[in-house]
Amino acid sequence: MSFAIEAAELDAADPLAAKRAEFDLDPAVTYLDGNSLGAPPRHVAERLDEVVREQWGRGLIRSWKQGWWDAPERIGDRIAPLVGTGPGRVVVCDSTSVNLFKALAAAIRLRPGRPEILVDAATFPTDGYMAAGLAGLSGHTVRRVAAGEMAAAASERTAVALINHVDYVTAELRDMGAITGALHRVGALALWDLCHSVGALPVELDAHDVDLAVGCTYKFLNGGPGSPAFLYVAGKWLDGFEQPLSGWAGHRDPFGMTETYEGKAGIGRARSGTPDILSLLALDAALDVWRDVSLVELRRKSLSLGDFFVRCLEELIPDVRILTPRGHGRGSQLSVAGSEKTMDELISRGVIGDFRPPAVLRFGLTPLYTRYVDVLRAANELAQLTESNEV
Amino acid sequence: MSFAIEAAELDAADPLAAKRAEFDLDPAVTYLDGNSLGAPPRHVAERLDEVVREQWGRGLIRSWKQGWWDAPERIGDRIAPLVGTGPGRVVVCDSTSVNLFKALAAAIRLRPGRPEILVDAATFPTDGYMAAGLAGLSGHTVRRVAAGEMAAAASERTAVALINHVDYVTAELRDMGAITGALHRVGALALWDLCHSVGALPVELDAHDVDLAVGCTYKFLNGGPGSPAFLYVAGKWLDGFEQPLSGWAGHRDPFGMTETYEGKAGIGRARSGTPDILSLLALDAALDVWRDVSLVELRRKSLSLGDFFVRCLEELIPDVRILTPRGHGRGSQLSVAGSEKTMDELISRGVIGDFRPPAVLRFGLTPLYTRYVDVLRAANELAQLTESNEV
Numbered sequence: 102m103s104f105a106i107e108a109a110e111l112d113a114a115d116p117l118a119a120k121r122a123e124f125d126l127d128p129a130v131t132y133l134d135g136n137s138l139g140a141p142p143r144h145v146a147e148r149l150d151e152v153v154r155e156q157w158g159r160g161l162i163r164s165w166k167q168g169w170w171d172a173p174e175r176i177g178d179r180i181a182p183l184v185g186t187g188p189g190r191v192v193v194c195d196s197t198s199v200n201l202f203k204a205l206a207a208a209i210r211l212r213p214g215r216p217e218i219l220v221d222a223a224t225f226p227t228d229g230y231m232a233a234g235l236a237g238l239s240g241h242t243v244r245r246v247a248a249g250e251m252a253a254a255a256s257e258r259t260a261v262a263l264i265n266h267v268d269y270v271t272a273e274l275r276d277m278g279a280i281t282g283a284l285h286r287v288g289a290l291a292l293w294d295l296c297h298s299v300g301a302l303p304v305e306l307d308a309h310d311v312d313l314a315v316g317c318t319y320k321f322l323n324g325g326p327g328s329p330a331f332l333y334v335a336g337k338w339l340d341g342f343e344q345p346l347s348g349w350a351g352h353r354d355p356f357g358m359t360e361t362y363e364g365k366a367g368i369g370r371a372r373s374g375t376p377d378i379l380s381l382l383a384l385d386a387a388l389d390v391w392r393d394v395s396l397v398e399l400r401r402k403s404l405s406l407g408d409f410f411v412r413c414l415e416e417l418i419p420d421v422r423i424l425t426p427r428g429h430g431r432g433s434q435l436s437v438a439g440s441e442k443t444m445d446e447l448i449s450r451g452v453i454g455d456f457r458p459p460a461v462l463r464f465g466l467t468p469l470y471t472r473y474v475d476v477l478r479a480a481n482e483l484a485q486l487t488e489s490n491e492v
Numbered sequence: 493m494s495f496a497i498e499a500a501e502l503d504a505a506d507p508l509a510a511k512r513a514e515f516d517l518d519p520a521v522t523y524l525d526g527n528s529l530g531a532p533p534r535h536v537a538e539r540l541d542e543v544v545r546e547q548w549g550r551g552l553i554r555s556w557k558q559g560w561w562d563a564p565e566r567i568g569d570r571i572a573p574l575v576g577t578g579p580g581r582v583v584v585c586d587s588t589s590v591n592l593f594k595a596l597a598a599a600i601r602l603r604p605g606r607p608e609i610l611v612d613a614a615t616f617p618t619d620g621y622m623a624a625g626l627a628g629l630s631g632h633t634v635r636r637v638a639a640g641e642m643a644a645a646a647s648e649r650t651a652v653a654l655i656n657h658v659d660y661v662t663a664e665l666r667d668m669g670a671i672t673g674a675l676h677r678v679g680a681l682a683l684w685d686l687c688h689s690v691g692a693l694p695v696e697l698d699a700h701d702v703d704l705a706v707g708c709t710y711k712f713l714n715g716g717p718g719s720p721a722f723l724y725v726a727g728k729w730l731d732g733f734e735q736p737l738s739g740w741a742g743h744r745d746p747f748g749m750t751e752t753y754e755g756k757a758g759i760g761r762a763r764s765g766t767p768d769i770l771s772l773l774a775l776d777a778a779l780d781v782w783r784d785v786s787l788v789e790l791r792r793k794s795l796s797l798g799d800f801f802v803r804c805l806e807e808l809i810p811d812v813r814i815l816t817p818r819g820h821g822r823g824s825q826l827s828v829a830g831s832e833k834t835m836d837e838l839i840s841r842g843v844i845g846d847f848r849p850p851a852v853l854r855f856g857l858t859p860l861y862t863r864y865v866d867v868l869r870a871a872n873e874l875a876q877l878t879e880s881n882e883v
Contacts, residue, residue, distance in 0.1 A: 134552065158516045355617075360617070
């Protein structure tokens with residue numbers, strides 16, 4: 102059977118195929134970069150227009166009491182099932198970087214007398230930069246450790262370890278349960294970065310007893326460029342969660358205008374400044390696409406897309422070097438060795454992935470809108486480029 | 493001459509009168525809360541729709557290189573003339589609270605060995621909370637001092653003082669030049685909060701040799717609910733500006749994905765996480781209304797509106813208690829003693845101001861769209877309420 106026929110059959114049998122119609126996709130483009138910026142759900146533009154014209158233009162200041170002020174917690178509750186937790190554990194605000202700072206700062210307070218922060222050696226850079234920024238104030242040491250060695254490296258000196266659930270370069274999926282368990286055995290806290298896993302596969306924070314987590318909403322959650330990030334705090338740490346970006350939005354009585362900061366009960370204390378409503382409500386609209394999605398189904402399709410992509414690549418490009426684990430210990434992205442010029446050429450041909458140094462082509466598989474024909478097209482174009490020695 | 497005739501004549505002679513047509517205002521409402529949330533400029537909705545459908549929907553990830561990534565600096569440069577500085581000194585990102593944290597943290601690094609941070613005793617609460625949050629990490633003492641006593645209170649122990657340019661309750665305008673000068677005489681840095689002055693009156697940061705400033709964009713700049721805030725760093729401090737929220741967006745080579753943080757040259761090093769594009773570009777559109785506005789003209793109208801409002805209130809309400817300075821040492825807001833019930837009743841009658849505890853009615857005067865008939869209507873409605881003893 103040719104790959105073209107197989108792709109068509111797989112798409113025809115795909116139980117998630119109908120979701121694609123909910124996205125505003127350019128028919129000329131094969132978009133495989135949803136791991137960097139998700140495509141817009143169709144109704145986001147209209148909803149945002151209503152927010153500007155009605156909620157802002159007509160409701161004006163009154164809208165703060167009609168859903169705006171509590172949007173960070175309310176939208177957090179919508180993300181909760183996507184990360185395996187319940188209401189009151191997730192809040193949406195600020196950037197991933199800023200939320201990481203809060204989570205790390207809260208963690209070192211919860212683990213006094215432990216001088217060390219461990220950071221996934223392969224972390225997305227901003228995570229390490231933020232840890233170093235905090236350490237510069239707190240006096241902690243930041244030590245970079247490969248995720249696979251985190252369990253062995255952690256000790257009674259470790260306050261908290263920051264691990265990326267899915268490696269942003271290779272898409273390797275880390276064992277959340279095993280690493281978290283190992284950290285707990287030495288009394289350290291586990292802080293997971295979910296940027297490349299939320300919306301790409303089932304995440305089970307509560308089941309794995311994770312302490313803290315952060316994640317972004319503009320990749321597989323399609324919240325829009327730079328949309329606000331989220332922060333998860335395990336129920337057992339909510340009361341003790343104290344973070345230095347203690348702005349008025351996290352105050353117990355923000356409009357009381359009192360002199361002294363007192364964090365509100367619950368996850369709201371992780372908030373800082375005034376919430377950014379336009380971006381928050383664009384994300385809120387974007388989350389509607391998840392209403393009827395089974396994460397088990399999502400994961401099944403993600404892996405199946407990846408498996409098919411690997412077969413196409415290996416058959417069509419004899420020397421292809423795939424950097425992502427062949428087995429199912431991966432997220433929803435496939436990485437292939439290649440040059441920036443190759444990716445530029447692919448993009449000019451209408452196949453959009455991205456390039457990461459030193460020499461990695463990344464192709465994101467977004468099960469809600471990526472089809473088997475899309476990955477086949479990407480494989481075909483890459484094969485042609487390789488054959489023609491154009492790159 | 494009756495107030496009604498006078499108001500009509502003043503509006504007819506107002507050189508800024510035409511600006512009102514650029515805003516999407518509810519004709520049934522008298523909006524005097526632009527000091528809390530500015531009304532939307534008309535073209536913002538359309539521009540945002542284009543950002544979602546075209547830049548995000550069609551440009552996708554490519555749009556990061558076509559204006560998105562540099563938006564914080566570019567929009568900062570557009571705010572620069574409104575705060576009395578030139579290009580490369582202002583960046584737009586994060587919330588005012590988070591930017592305050594960065595500015596304070598940078599200031600204490602620039603002034604090592606000085607154990608004290610002074611905070612305007614009448615500050616908007618979040619400023620004090622953020623200073624306390626930083627002090628909890630750095631070991632500094634935070635001392636609250638009335639703005640008028642800041643000069644006397646500062647000493648060789650003072651690293652930095654945080655002062656609000658316009659008091660959010662009384663609208664009192666502080667003497668930026670005198671206070672900054674006094675701080676400099678003891679070697680302390682001056683950090684000004686411009687939330688209630690930017691877009692309300694000419695601000696002259698460079699002329700007054702201000703070291704650092706922050707401000708919000710959703711009040712008199714009409715950027716939208718919770719729109720991103722800005723941070724100003726004086727030219728002489730740019731090289732030494734180091735802040736602990738050192739995310740990848742402030743990195744010299746963000747896409748180089750290097751292990752170690754190295755702040756970029758210039759104001760961009762004050763950035764932290766991925767910029768929030770939808771909100772940033774809504775603000776960008778909103779700033780268009782300033783193209784042809786003279787800040788001198790703006791200030792003249794602001795004071796004239798306030799003077800007229802004061803005369804109406806004093807004539808129509810014998811016992812009125814105005815909390816804002818009668819002279820011109822004020823921002824663009826008038827505060828009157830009154831209960832929350834009074835403000836609720838005013839709002840139900842279509843006059844929107846706001847209430848601040850313990851007993852303050854705030855009426856914002858936005859010279860770009862507030863008319864003399866608007867403040868007269870507010871005075872009339874308040875007079876009727878007071879007479880009828882309904883409140």
